[in-house]
Amino acid sequence: MAGSIEHHDYDVLVLGSGGSGLRAAIAAAEAGARTGLVCKSLLGKAHTVMAEGGLAASLGNVAPEDSWSTHFQDTMFGGKYLNNWRMAELHAREAPDRARELEHWGAVFDRTPDRRMSQRAFGGHTYKRLVHIGDRTGLEMIRTLQDRTVHSDVDVFMETTITRLIKDGERVVGCFGYRRQTGEQISFSARALILATGGSGRIYKITSNSQDCTGDGYALAYEAGAEMVDMEFVQFHPTGMVYPPGVAGLLVTEAVRGEGGILRNALGERFMEKYDPKRMELSTRDVVARSIYTEVKEGRGTPHGGAYLDVSHLDSDYVRRKLPSMYDQFLELAGVDITREPMQVGPTCHYFMGGIKVDADTGQTRVPGLFATGEASGGMNGANRLGGNSLGDLLVFGRRAGIGAAEAAGRSDAVSLPAEEIAAAQAEVDHFLNGPGTENPFHMHRELQTIMGDGVGIFRDKEGLSTAIAKLETLQDRVGNLKAPSNRLDYNPGWQLCREVHNMLTVSLMIARAALMREESRGGHSRLDHTGYSDYWGEHNIVIHRESGHDMALTPTPVVKREELSELIEARKEAEKAA
Amino acid sequence: MSETLTAGGTRKLQIWRGDLTSGELVDYELETEPGMVVLDAVLEVQRSQAPDLAVRWNCKAAKCGSCSAEINGKPRLMCKTRLDHLPAEEPITVEPMRAFPLIRDLVTDVSWNYRVNEQITPFTPRENLREGIDVKDGDFLIDQADTDRMSEFRKCIECFMCQDVCHILRDHRMHNRYYGPRFMIRMASLDMHPLDGVDRLDQVADEGGIGLCNITKCCTEVCPENIHITDNAIIPMKERVVDQRHDPFLKILGRTPNKGRVKPPARSSTPEL
Ligand SMILES: Cc1cc2nc3c(=O)[nH]c(=O)nc-3n(C[C@H](O)[C@H](O)[C@H](O)COP(=O)(O)OP(=O)(O)OC[C@H]3O[C@@H](n4cnc5c(N)ncnc54)[C@H](O)[C@@H]3O)c2cc1C
Ligand code: SF4
Ligand code: SF4
Ligand code: FES
16 A cells, blocks of 8 residues: 555654543643544544543542542552552542643532532542542533633644554554544554553443444554553442443443442342441442342342342432432433432443553553553553542542653654554454455444453453453464455444454453453452452452463463552551451 | 332334435334333344444433434434333334434534634633642642533533534534534633633633523433533533633623633634535
């Protein structure tokens, strides 16, 4: 394929316009870097826009006793101590400033009686800690950051899909992709590139994730030589809609329980009493999800195979004011008035604790020139994420990655894209469009989702995982044979899906293989054949990278600790034992 | 339980296929499941019958405002419209929004809206704080009542369906003279923020073109977030513009609505479509 294509050069290029990508772009531009931002969807439509419940920050506006150290301890306990300690520390320390900053940029949050930012309770948080506005906190955050971005010196490329990172020797120097509206190819050179590409929920059929979430960043980073960490830990949110089938998986925010919602089984029992009598409905997500799953499995499920979640005992005006979009969602889509009757809910794939392994302070990966942040990066949440800790994470580490990348760009000479790398990237997208392939991406996507749902869901065991891996490997043999059912260039969904299926397959293999290796149950990872905690695995993360022969290598690696935080950790472990 | 267990069954869809040069409604038929929304049906058609069908969507949860289309002639979110809420006897028509240039099939070029938004001076904290309008330990002090008022407008998911039905844009194509209802509420929410320090009322009137709105309320009718665009944003803003510019008594008394706020930097004219 000859001819020159559209090309742009930046100091810092950000992939992704979710909360983390926008925050990173703002920080990079503020630091004086020439900054570009690329996203698959339109600006303001990224996955983050769906976040509902809130942003965890120990402001202490509602509970003055709260402090960063308690938030740190809660995060570590929630993550079953596999978190990167430094990340959990930075997040807990800096989230309050990031929340206030958002307010100073025009975000509007619900208030306390003394007119400050209000904070609500959420699972696993000791105090009322989540800054929120009704149940649309993500929208508020996106709109505020979006506005800040367009009034900063940032060039935005909407509806542009990146299919490859471009390297020059050992370092990343840019990327290649195409504009979805026209199919025209585009390349970027960048002294530093930040992946803020979010998670990969679309590998499961039942998911709360948006269409964008196909694990592109994970696959791109892996292929470029970065390390991945904690991929076996997938968060299944306990409460997704289970009915009607068209909307199965759609999220029912944890704020419903935060505001006093009660879970019951078909017999009317408040079953959380059995599983976590202390925290009840506000136990951590992994526990609540497994509890609901077990109730259903043991025959105490609702007619549509879930649990009842009830807020009808609360004042109906209050429910409509605090949970307006939930009220709407159920009325509109399920014909249920939640102020009068219970919802039916069940687990749905929600969040990826794992991701690209980065330096806590700067977001730098082990590949020079490559940074990652937000859900695309891993480490902060360990084995299980607490609700509200993602939105804080996006701001804290988005900003840090933006600054880190701007500094790295400042130290770097100008870069250029090797012609043969561009040619290879062009050949790949062209192959999906005009090659001899016969595999239909829509169908392969369904197959992949079925394999993951059957073998790599909430509960796992050796047999199921081994079968899933074998099936995924046969998909891998076929993936090179993918071809879009139409060869149009403009807005061609099948073409887009080809590379996405390739990415999702890479991610699925990482998850399944790491899940097989971790012979214990911890946080978001539950093995029926290894039900307890293992001392060894309690001290190790699984790190994945691509060998030179393209084999996937998994290495147990000691948890990244920090001496000065040991006291806080030990204190929390003691308190838990005593309780 | 009042959950409507409506059977799926076979449904007919007519989807608009084409580009700027030509196009037509094309018939499709498919088996449906209970509770399916229009977006499910369109994606099923895409998966099994028309793999190059262009459609924009992302969240499938009525939260991102990507999937706006004209369903049976009325602007709606495809992911929030249940098939069984539409008349069963007739085929369901799905067409792109008409106020914006077509890209292909159901996808339109909404970039004009982004250019308008860029013109609006962003939130800028007030310099002159005073009793009641204050900051404490870095927190803004704001009443819940003010929050609720702003929040109504800040619920907007930018589906641009209000822009689609507004006759000033849709029929009269005056994109270069009127920002449209979406951006009237955007400016209203900024104007209502007690700690915002910018006076945007001239912009609302001049480049914004609020005077062109003749309060037909079509925008309010289609808003999926039930925002009272006309009653709560446009009408009060029209009044504030009049007070600010033309009321001699308020001027003499020094009580014009945006006293204490600074004028925004010079702006360019309203963007062309
Ligand atoms: C329904 C729901 C409710 C939630 N509620 C909460 C909550 O209350 N509190 C909380 O803390 N967390 C919540 N979460 C989790 C949180 O919203 C996400 O973890 C977070 O938004 C992820 O943000 P991000 O910036 O990492 O990426 P995303 O918002 O996922 O954005 C990814 C971006 O990358 C772009 N992209 C991806 N691949 C490519 C590519 N190949 N080329 C170009 N661009 C690409 C996409 O277009 C998109 O712009 C919720 C999640 C869901 C689904
Ligand atoms: S009320 Fe005004 S803004 Fe709304 S549709 Fe009518 S003319 Fe347009
Ligand atoms: S005001 Fe309502 S109709 Fe208009 S863009 Fe916003 S959500 Fe859509
Ligand atoms: S897909 Fe997001 S609003 Fe319909």
